[in-house]
Amino acid sequence: AQKITQTQPGMFVQEKEAVTLDCTYDTSDPSYGLFWYKQPSSGEMIFLIYQGSYDQQNATEGRYSLNFQKARKSANLVISASQLGDSAMYFCAMREGQSTGKLIFGQGTTLQVKP
Amino acid sequence: DSGVTQTPKHLITATGQRVTLRCSPRSGDLSVYWYQQSLDQGLQFLIQYYNGEERAKGNILERFSAQQFPDLHSELNLSSLELGDSALYFCASSVEAGRISGANVLTFGAGSRLTVL
Numbered sequence: 001a002q003k004i005t006q007t008q009p010g011m012f013v014q015e016k017e018a019v020t021l022d023c024t025y026d027t028s029d030p031s032y033g034l035f036w037y038k039q040p041s042s043g044e045m046i047f048l049i050y051q052g053s054y055d056q057q058n059a060t061e062g063r064y065s066l067n068f069q070k071a072r073k074s075a076n077l078v079i080s081a082s083q084l085g086d087s088a089m090y091f092c093a094m095r096e097g098q099s100t101g102k103l104i105f106g107q108g109t110t111l112q113v114k115p
Numbered sequence: 116d117s118g119v120t121q122t123p124k125h126l127i128t129a130t131g132q133r134v135t136l137r138c139s140p141r142s143g144d145l146s147v148y149w150y151q152q153s154l155d156q157g158l159q160f161l162i163q164y165y166n167g168e169e170r171a172k173g174n175i176l177e178r179f180s181a182q183q184f185p186d187l188h189s190e191l192n193l194s195s196l197e198l199g200d201s202a203l204y205f206c207a208s209s210v211e212a213g214r215i216s217g218a219n220v221l222t223f224g225a226g227s228r229l230t231v232l
Binding site for chain 1: 228
């Protein structure tokens, strides 16, 4: 069964507008972590934001925020004030439990920012 | 520069051959993770080493093997290569010390792009 699901293969957003990238997850472990990474066309994987399963507040990092809805098992990434440099592939990932730091990744969403 | 160094950046080889990919983790990181990224399979976790010992295993083929050396660098060996092994291979590292209670963010290297002809 897919543990991390990103249902939007591709998204477009106008420059300076906000965009939400969807991510749902599936786990029975009460302790888990959710991550978002950005992969520009150059190929590197860049960490954006982290949310722990016990965190009460939604995580924020600059223009990135994570809309964490635990009951719905969703961890959507919100990018505010989109910039042309935000055009990239975005991956949602999950770490289950506390015994290993390995991440399971979703299939990714390609975001294109239009000028 | 993420601090995680992967060599070579590009590699072209023929079917049936064997290659070795090398990874030096970020200073202070004890864990190394290997991932394979291909168009049809996405980002697949292969294997993790922590301080020289295998910690977790994913969808790693029997033709593939890895190890982490005392200086914490890691090598991923791919043998009897097939066309389908063409992919971008990432190494990532993290601190991971025992029971993980915080983020333990994985820092990725730039990847090694393998092309099998």
